Amino acid sequence: MSNIESQTIAYVRDTMIPEQAPPLTESGAIKWLRENLFSGWFNTVLTLLSLAVIWWSLAAIGPWLVNTVWNAGSLSECRRILDGTEGACFAVINDRWHQLLFGFYPSDLYWRPVLALVLLFVALAPILFTGLPRKMLWFSAAYPFVAYHLLWGGSVWLPISALLGFVAGGVAFVLVRKINGLAAIFASVLAPVFWWLVVAGPFDDAMSSVLPLGLDFVRSDRFGGFLISLVIGVTGISLSLPLGILLALGRQSDMVFVKSVCVIFIEFIRGVPLITLLFTASLLLNYFLPPGTSFDLILRVIIMVTLFAAAYMAEVIRGGLAALPKGQYEAADALGLDYWKAQRLIIMPQALKISIPGIVNTFIGLFKDTTLVVFIGLLDPVGLSNAIRASTDWQGIYWELFIFIGALFFIFCFGISRYSMYLERKLKTDHK
Amino acid sequence: MKKSVFVGAFAATAFVAGMAQAQTLQAILDRGELNCGVSTGLAGFSAPDANGVWQGFDVAKCRAIAAAVLDDPMAVNFVPTTGQTRFSALASGEVDMLARNTTWTFTRDIDLRLTFVGTNYYDGQGFMVTRELGVSSATELDGATVCIQTGTTTELNLADFFRANGMDYEPVPIETNAEAQQQYLAGACDVYTTDVSGLAATRASFEAPGDHVILPEVISKEPLGLVVRDGDKEWEGIVRWTLMALIAAEELGITSANVAEMAQGTDMPEVNRLLGTEGDFGAMLGLDSDWAVRAISAAGNYGEIFAANIGDQTPIGLARGLNAQWTQGGLMYAPPFR
Numbered sequence: 017m018s019n020i021e022s023q024t025i026a027y028v029r030d031t032m033i034p035e036q037a038p039p040l041t042e043s044g045a046i047k048w049l050r051e052n053l054f055s056g057w058f059n060t061v062l063t064l065l066s067l068a069v070i071w072w073s074l075a076a077i078g079p080w081l082v083n084t085v086w087n088a089g090s091l092s093e094c095r096r097i098l099d100g101t102e103g104a105c106f107a108v109i110n111d112r113w114h115q116l117l118f119g120f121y122p123s124d125l126y127w128r129p130v131l132a133l134v135l136l137f138v139a140l141a142p143i144l145f146t147g148l149p150r151k152m153l154w155f156s157a158a159y160p161f162v163a164y165h166l167l168w169g170g171s172v173w174l175p176i177s178a179l180l181g182f183v184a185g186g187v188a189f190v191l192v193r194k195i196n197g198l199a200a201i202f203a204s205v206l207a208p209v210f211w212w213l214v215v216a217g218p219f220d221d222a223m224s225s226v227l228p229l230g231l232d233f234v235r236s237d238r239f240g241g242f243l244i245s246l247v248i249g250v251t252g253i254s255l256s257l258p259l260g261i262l263l264a265l266g267r268q269s270d271m272v273f274v275k276s277v278c279v280i281f282i283e284f285i286r287g288v289p290l291i292t293l294l295f296t297a298s299l300l301l302n303y304f305l306p307p308g309t310s311f312d313l314i315l316r317v318i319i320m321v322t323l324f325a326a327a328y329m330a331e332v333i334r335g336g337l338a339a340l341p342k343g344q345y346e347a348a349d350a351l352g353l354d355y356w357k358a359q360r361l362i363i364m365p366q367a368l369k370i371s372i373p374g375i376v377n378t379f380i381g382l383f384k385d386t387t388l389v390v391f392i393g394l395l396d397p398v399g400l401s402n403a404i405r406a407s408t409d410w411q412g413i414y415w416e417l418f419i420f421i422g423a424l425f426f427i428f429c430f431g432i433s434r435y436s437m438y439l440e441r442k443l444k445t446d447h448k
Numbered sequence: 449m450k451k452s453v454f455v456g457a458f459a460a461t462a463f464v465a466g467m468a469q470a471q472t473l474q475a476i477l478d479r480g481e482l483n484c485g486v487s488t489g490l491a492g493f494s495a496p497d498a499n500g501v502w503q504g505f506d507v508a509k510c511r512a513i514a515a516a517v518l519d520d521p522m523a524v525n526f527v528p529t530t531g532q533t534r535f536s537a538l539a540s541g542e543v544d545m546l547a548r549n550t551t552w553t554f555t556r557d558i559d560l561r562l563t564f565v566g567t568n569y570y571d572g573q574g575f576m577v578t579r580e581l582g583v584s585s586a587t588e589l590d591g592a593t594v595c596i597q598t599g600t601t602t603e604l605n606l607a608d609f610f611r612a613n614g615m616d617y618e619p620v621p622i623e624t625n626a627e628a629q630q631q632y633l634a635g636a637c638d639v640y641t642t643d644v645s646g647l648a649a650t651r652a653s654f655e656a657p658g659d660h661v662i663l664p665e666v667i668s669k670e671p672l673g674l675v676v677r678d679g680d681k682e683w684e685g686i687v688r689w690t691l692m693a694l695i696a697a698e699e700l701g702i703t704s705a706n707v708a709e710m711a712q713g714t715d716m717p718e719v720n721r722l723l724g725t726e727g728d729f730g731a732m733l734g735l736d737s738d739w740a741v742r743a744i745s746a747a748g749n750y751g752e753i754f755a756a757n758i759g760d761q762t763p764i765g766l767a768r769g770l771n772a773q774w775t776q777g778g779l780m781y782a783p784p785f786r
Contacts, residue, residue: 392532
């Protein structure tokens with residue numbers, strides 16, 4: 017057979033041809049370009065247009081950014097240094113960054129807000145990442161009191177006695193639970209109230225006179241800049257989620273009173289713009305309080321922002337609850353779980369998971385809404401940018417301040433958004 | 449209609465609040481600090497510097513009053529207020545007085561139950577145009593696009609002025625002064641209109657101030673005053689006469705440099721009465737006899753405060769104009785200390 021073959025076929029290849037590189041147009045960057053950018057006349061035109069726009073923006077902004085002046089005492093000095101060439105004057109950030117970040121917080125105490133921010137991340141870590149030791153949650157629970165003391169200062173015994181109120185509630189619950197479950201819940205509410213109203217004052221005074229510990233007191237009106245945005249934003253975010261969950265559950269409740277209170281609250285808050293609530297906080301409340309009592313403005317704003325965000329949060333979570341199949345509720349009933357256990361173990365984990373994008377959306381919106389406080393005269397970053405522009409040194413500066421403020425907000429909002437995407441991936445149980 | 453209901457309700461609450469807080473002076477002495485409402489930032493008038501210390505023409509008035517009352521010009525807590533929050537901050541007692549660009553008008557004085565103790569600065573609405581437009585009078589502005597802050601009296605004044613002169617204009621509504629500067633420089637409007645002091649400050653911040661002219665017409669009266677609540681004559685008197693002391697000091701030649709020397713006693717009876725070496729004017733106010741000396745030492749007399757913050761040697765570069773002493777052709781006229 018082989019003979020015949022050798023006679024009939026002139027040439028048989030007995031080695032493999034070495035692999036060749038694919039044609040230039042079918043590989044690497046050129047292929048990618050052809051496929052993605054120039055795959056037809058329409059896409060080619062779009063690509064060229066986009067390139068033109070990018071080039072045009074870079075040509076307009078590029079030299080301005082590259083020629084930045086970082087060291088100058090005023091806008092006119094910047095202009096002298098630039099000497100007629102186009103250029104940004106980020107010297108204003110160099111000169112006033114501490115104001116944009118901390119407002120009028122005393123400069124020798126800057127370590128306190130910075131430490132509070134670092135500890136915030138430590139406190140958040142065990143909540144955000146389940147891989148960390150669970151014991152860290154104790155620090156997270158104590159963090160609000162630590163942060164309050166770091167930011168405002170004053171006697172250390174004030175936050176401690178406030179914290180002890182919660183401890184009193186916990187102790188009462190554990191003690192009374194052996195007798196009666198329902199009574200334990202009442203005891204756990206009454207004990208802290210009793211503590212705060214009756215015991216806390218004398219306790220505070222007594223401890224302060226025995227052991228006067230504490231940091232220098234910093235008044236609220238010294239707060240400003242990004243510090244105020246963070247204080248309002250973080251407090252609002254962390255309080256609005258539990259409040260929103262309760263409101264969402266209340267709205268679904270069978271009890272008429274609970275349900276109508278929740279519905280009225282949610283619909284009222286959603287029907288009123290945030291700016292109206294802020295004006296109420298800053299202007300109207302003063303008339304109703306007895307003269308002379310100054311109820312801290314930042315606290316009033318935090319309360320209003322929290323209530324506002326909670327109403328939106330409630331609706332987001334209600335969406336998550338509505339998305340759950342009815343079978344999940346029935347399964348919980350079939351297992352004999354009571355209402356709270358069913359919510360805690362079956363309903364809420366699933367509903368919250370579904371609602372993550374909406375919840376994060378509300379968080380980010382809330383954080384950015386904190387800039388609205390500028391309208392009631394609180395000097396947040398935007399308010400301070402106005403104040404900085406009003407100084408004779410920096411009058412006429414515009415974009416540099418907004419770029420800096422925008423970058424600060426972007427870092428935080430982008431961080432929140434990335435975390436939510438991580439969380440969604442981690443909790444994903446379907447097989448799409 | 450709605451507005452008048454609101455104003456009425458506001459006035460009623462302000463009245464109640466005012467009754468309850470008659471003892472402003474005592475409250476300030478107890479607190480050890482003057483709560484002074486200022487604007488959130490207006491070039492030359494009030495703005496925090498790099499160290500967070502408030503500076504400016506309005507701020508200096510607060511400091512003078514704090515010096516007179518508390519013997520410490522720095523014992524002032526500056527409360528930034530916006531156009532919306534200023535009157536209720538005052539009426540509710542959050543601030544003891546307002547020293548910000550607030551025009552003294554009939555309704556504010558009578559209907560809102562506030563008291564304007566005097567005029568701190570005489571302003572008026574003007575126009576700024578680019579030099580290349582070749583306009584030398586506001587009556588030549590027919591058909592111009594005008595950048596105008598919304599919701600202010602300037603908007604109404606503008607409409608009145610153009611209608612009275614039979615001209616048309618196209619408004620470009622803007623929110624803040626900084627935004628107006630950007631729009632005007634970008635050529636979105638031919639004309640920028642606001643108070644002349646604001647125009648001057650804005651022009652000073654331009655890269656080429658010489659390319660812009662402020663037209664000679666001033667189309668409104670804007671007397672900016674210091675404001676206190678109705679119903680506390682004692683405190684009203686202190687604020688009014690501290691302002692008058694600053695104005696009178698300039699007329700009488702008392703400056704921050706020579707006030708200590710003149711307080712030893714001079715042969716001018718009015719100076720002596722003002723500075724407390726004759727008579728007991730301080731006691732009549734509820735203060736001690738050195739009150740005016742301290743007020744003048746804080747930041748100087750009216751002319752010195754003007755020169756240091758907004759005068760022609762500063763970047764703002766305002767001429768005295770209407771704010772000169774009456775002896776110099778202006779309107780600054782302190783009643784006699786007698």
